[in-house]
Amino acid sequence: MKSLTRILFIRYFVTVMLILLPVAVAVIYMRSRFADAVVLAIGGLVLMGALTFVAIWARKSLERDLGEVSNALRRLVVENEIKRMPQPALKELSGLARDMEVIGSRVRRNVRLLERERDRLRTILDNIDIGIIVLGANGKTEVINPSAERLLGTTRDFALNRTFVEVHPDPSFERLVERAREESMVNEEIEISYPKRRILKATACAIKRKSGRFSGTLVAIEDVTAIRSLERARRDFVANVSHELRTPVANLRAVIESMIGAEEDSETRARFLDALDRESLRLAEIIEDLLVLSRMESDRIGMEEETFDVRRLLEEVEEEKQELASKYGIRLVFNVEEVEKPLLGDRKLIKTACLNLIDNAIKYNKPEGKVEVGLIEASDELAIVVSDEGIGIPESERTRIFERFYRVDKARSRETGGTGLGLSIVRHVAELHGGYVDLKTKEDEGSTFTLVIPRASAISQVGS
Numbered sequence: 001m002k003s004l005t006r007i008l009f010i011r012y013f014v015t016v017m018l019i020l021l022p023v024a025v026a027v028i029y030m031r032s033r034f035a036d037a038v039v040l041a042i043g044g045l046v047l048m049g050a051l052t053f054v055a056i057w058a059r060k061s062l063e064r065d066l067g068e069v070s071n072a073l074r075r076l077v078v079e080n081e082i083k084r085m086p087q088p089a090l091k092e093l094s095g096l097a098r099d100m101e102v103i104g105s106r107v108r109r110n111v112r113l114l115e116r117e118r119d120r121l122r123t124i125l126d127n128i129d130i131g132i133i134v135l136g137a138n139g140k141t142e143v144i145n146p147s148a149e150r151l152l153g154t155t156r157d158f159a160l161n162r163t164f165v166e167v168h169p170d171p172s173f174e175r176l177v178e179r180a181r182e183e184s185m186v187n188e189e190i191e192i193s194y195p196k197r198r199i200l201k202a203t204a205c206a207i208k209r210k211s212g213r214f215s216g217t218l219v220a221i222e223d224v225t226a227i228r229s230l231e232r233a234r235r236d237f238v239a240n241v242s243h244e245l246r247t248p249v250a251n252l253r254a255v256i257e258s259m260i261g262a263e264e265d266s267e268t269r270a271r272f273l274d275a276l277d278r279e280s281l282r283l284a285e286i287i288e289d290l291l292v293l294s295r296m297e298s299d300r301i302g303m304e305e306e307t308f309d310v311r312r313l314l315e316e317v318e319e320e321k322q323e324l325a326s327k328y329g330i331r332l333v334f335n336v337e338e339v340e341k342p343l344l345g346d347r348k349l350i351k352t353a354c355l356n357l358i359d360n361a362i363k364y365n366k367p368e369g370k371v372e373v374g375l376i377e378a379s380d381e382l383a384i385v386v387s388d389e390g391i392g393i394p395e396s397e398r399t400r401i402f403e404r405f406y407r408v409d410k411a412r413s414r415e416t417g418g419t420g421l422g423l424s425i426v427r428h429v430a431e432l433h434g435g436y437v438d439l440k441t442k443e444d445e446g447s448t449f450t451l452v453i454p455r456a457s458a459i460s461q462v463g464s
């Protein structure tokens with residue numbers, strides 16, 4: 001391809017020749033003098049030389065200017081960078097240079113905006129709790145964020161360029177993606193067992209170009225396991241409460257109906273009244289335990305925190321439980337030394353927890369068994385230890401006994417007036433204070449429950 005400067009140069013030269021030649025020929029013809037012809041020829045040559053020099057200079061300048069412009073353009077395309085355009089020697093090119101500078105700064109600004117957008121998007125994708133996967137039109141993974149990697153048990157390096165079914169073995173995802181292609185947006189709850197048993201809410205949405213052409217699928221995955229199990233727990237709880245309340249209410253109704261039809265003899269009347277008293281007490285206990293639980297769950301901030309002497313509290317508990325212990329023929333032994341430092345926490349709740357633990361230790365003990373209550377003080381926590389020589393708890397039931405209304409031996413629990421909520425309350429009290437309940441037990445030998453309360457109370461942290 002001929003360069004622009006060469007064409008300009010040739011054109012310039014030919015034009016000069018076309019002007020000079022006829023003039024020279026005309027002068028020679030008119031004057032026919034040799035001296036004039038020589039002068040004219042020399043003048044012509046000088047003029048031509050000067051013009052040639054100008055043309056070469058112009059060509060060089062044009063070449064240099066165009067070279068600089070093209071270098072700047074290359075930098076803009078390859079490195080996305082032109083800070084200042086070199087000032088062209090030719091006046092005609094300075095406008096072009098200015099335009100190039102403006103274009104360059106606009107391109108740089110747009111690239112910066114795009115980079116900022118990309119960084120924002122990447123931060124969102126990296127930190128969002130929802131798993132995001134983008135599949136191309138060929139169904140292969142193009143984007144996967146860390147949450148999706150975690151939920152599906154895969155890695156970015158493995159997932160990229162693989163289809164969904166290669167990334168996760170559950171075929172439901174692939175089916176969902178196929179449906180999204182036809183229905184635009186679909187969602188489904190998928191229960192997976194790998195890498196963990198989870199319930200995932202997956203939403204797939206077809207990505208379409210302006211022209212309507214399908215260009216891929218966006219899949220969002222949310223872990224709804226905790227929500228679903230909470231919903232299930234709430235449903236179970238309502239069913240359990242209804243069930244638990246139904247029995248004493250039915251008993252009350254039965255007694256009242258019998259009373260209505262019965263003769264007014266004082267012995268039967270006393271028996272009925274005794275039954276009424278027992279059942280209404282049971283109802284009151286269930287309701288009281290439920291209220292304690294719900295207060296702890298919904299009103300943590302309203303807990304009453306104070307510093308108190310735990311030994312004094314345990315002495316009160318001992319006094320209150322002596323009667324029950326003697327009723328069951330159980331020896332209650334308190335090995336509690338003077339405390340060095342008072343404890344910060346909700347005194348009423350900690351007392352309720354201790355009463356529940358000792359209550360159980362008495363009721364699930366063996367005849368003439370012993371219940372020991374101890375206190376261990378450490379610089380950062382305090383442990384109240386309640387051990388018995390009772391029936392113990394089977395290995396399989398150890399965690400379940402802390403669930404609401406869960407009883408190992410239902411008949412024995414009812415017989416002893418248990419509500420099935422005692423240990424659930426104990427665990428809540430411990431957790432509310434940032435502590436825990438430890439259990440050591442052996443069937444037929446006994447159990448030791450340890451309520452551990454840290455000195456830096458968790459209640460104050462919740463409240464602050």
Ligand code: ADP
Nearest residue numbers: 360364401407408409413418419420421422423
């Ligand atoms: P309940 O009102 O039935 O005692 P809890 O929540 O206090 O309810 O206890 C749940 C179950 O755990 C009890 O029904 C009982 O089967 C078992 N359990 C609790 N404490 C003891 C213990 N010290 N020894 C043996 N079993 C126990």
